[in-house]
Amino acid sequence: MDNHSSSTPHLFQPLTLRSVTLRNRIGVSPMCQYSAEDGVANDWHDVHYGSRAVGGAGLVIVEATAVAPEGRITPGCLGLWGEQHIAPLARVAQLVKSHGAVAGIQIGHAGRKASAALPWHGGAHLSEAQGGWETIAPSAIPFGDTLTKVPRAMTGADIARVQNEFVATAQRALTAGFELLELHAAHGYLFSEFLSPFANQRTDNYGGSFENRIRLLLDTTRAVRKVWPEHLPLAARISVIDWKEGGWQIEDSIALAKLLKAEGVDLLDCSSGGVVADAKIIVVPGYQVPFAEKIRHGANLATAAVGFITEAKQADDIVRHGQADVVLLARQFLRDPYWPATAARTLGYKLPPPNQYARAW
Numbered sequence: 172m173d174n175h176s177s178s179t180p181h182l183f184q185p186l187t188l189r190s191v192t193l194r195n196r197i198g199v200s201p202m203c204q205y206s207a208e209d210g211v212a213n214d215w216h217d218v219h220y221g222s223r224a225v226g227g228a229g230l231v232i233v234e235a236t237a238v239a240p241e242g243r244i245t246p247g248c249l250g251l252w253g254e255q256h257i258a259p260l261a262r263v264a265q266l267v268k269s270h271g272a273v274a275g276i277q278i279g280h281a282g283r284k285a286s287a288a289l290p291w292h293g294g295a296h297l298s299e300a301q302g303g304w305e306t307i308a309p310s311a312i313p314f315g316d317t318l319t320k321v322p323r324a325m326t327g328a329d330i331a332r333v334q335n336e337f338v339a340t341a342q343r344a345l346t347a348g349f350e351l352l353e354l355h356a357a358h359g360y361l362f363s364e365f366l367s368p369f370a371n372q373r374t375d376n377y378g379g380s381f382e383n384r385i386r387l388l389l390d391t392t393r394a395v396r397k398v399w400p401e402h403l404p405l406a407a408r409i410s411v412i413d414w415k416e417g418g419w420q421i422e423d424s425i426a427l428a429k430l431l432k433a434e435g436v437d438l439l440d441c442s443s444g445g446v447v448a449d450a451k452i453i454v455v456p457g458y459q460v461p462f463a464e465k466i467r468h469g470a471n472l473a474t475a476a477v478g479f480i481t482e483a484k485q486a487d488d489i490v491r492h493g494q495a496d497v498v499l500l501a502r503q504f505l506r507d508p509y510w511p512a513t514a515a516r517t518l519g520y521k522l523p524p525p526n527q528y529a530r531a532w
């Protein structure tokens with residue numbers, strides 16, 4: 172099984188984070204499937220995540236999983252706010268692990284972007300009559316575009332509750348058998364709203380200065396790290412920039428990365444945007460890779476690169492040039508669950524096949 176040598180492409184060299192070893196640098200980026208009922212995973216999730224582990228990924232990160240019912244983006248989002256969610260997700264984690272990948276899960280709260288319709292129903296905010304719910308955020312400012320609902324500004328009690336919900340959810344993720352936990356602090360969801368001055372206009376000690384805006388994420392990370400075992404890696408996904416002048420910038424992300432590292436974060440997943448509706452995002456292949464590179468060197472922290480990564484050589488170059496430690500693919504994994512095998516062929520490397528597929532690999 173172990174055929175690593177100096178000729179092994181960088182993309183297929185293992186990576187150890189704490190006591191967990193990824194068999195290669197390829198990860199399935201978290202992707203909402205909008206297919207849960209009351210937050211509970213089902214056979215769709217088994218097939219979706221299981222097949223990507225069979226396909227050879229080193230890491231499979233389960234989609235944004237809500238820490239509370241009102242923290243779901245849509246009514247179809249996964250949750251882990253109760254005991255009823257554990258067993259179906261334990262099955263997903265077991266499937267992923269039994270096919271050789273590390274089982275990760277992203278936990279989050281959608282803040283002012285919660286209570287939205289499924290994408291294939293338009294994705295706009297749901298009214299109460301349509302099954303929508305009250306949203307909460309640092310400030311009573313709507314996102315805009317089709318997400319027009321004005322959130323309720325969180326009280327101190329709300330902030331304390333959400334923090335506890337993250338801790339309890341982390342404990343359930345552990346019980347379910349996940350080996351890597353990712354805090355979702357990107358894309359304009361709750362933590363990300365606290366970070367950005369566009370969404371956070373609080374005047375208490377959770378708003379205003381950089382130190383205040385990062386407080387909730389930092390405090391929650393510290394609290395989660397206490398229940399997430401020493402031997403298991405903790406990751407966080409952030410939006411490295413808002414793509415709008417006057418917002419969160421790369422320097423903020425590097426400073427935050429250093430602090431998250433000090434709190435026990437092992438991997439920073441470097442995405443961007445999602446905080447404001449009128450951001451001008453320049454999307455080209457690998458457009459977020461420079462963010463992962465700058466943070467990796469600026470904060471001396473392992474990073475994951477994500478965004479418009481589709482080609483084997485492109486992915487291998489990112490790892491070989493030290494721009495990131497892990498390469499996450501989202502949409503390409505929807506097109507091709509066996510992308511690692513496809514990439515291995517392109518790079519002239521023999522990826523060990525599942526026995527059942529050996530004659531065709």
Ligand SMILES: Cc1cc2nc3c(=O)[nH]c(=O)nc-3n(C[C@H](O)[C@H](O)[C@H](O)COP(=O)(O)O)c2cc1C
Pocket residue numbers: 200201202203204234235277355357358408442477478479480499500501502503
């Ligand atoms: C269907 C779909 C669902 C997504 N859901 C999530 C999610 O749950 N959490 C998250 O952080 N990003 C989510 N994303 C963003 C992806 O993880 C990824 O960052 C983005 O698609 C860019 O990567 P790509 O160019 O490889 O698709 C989603 C993307 C897609 C296409």
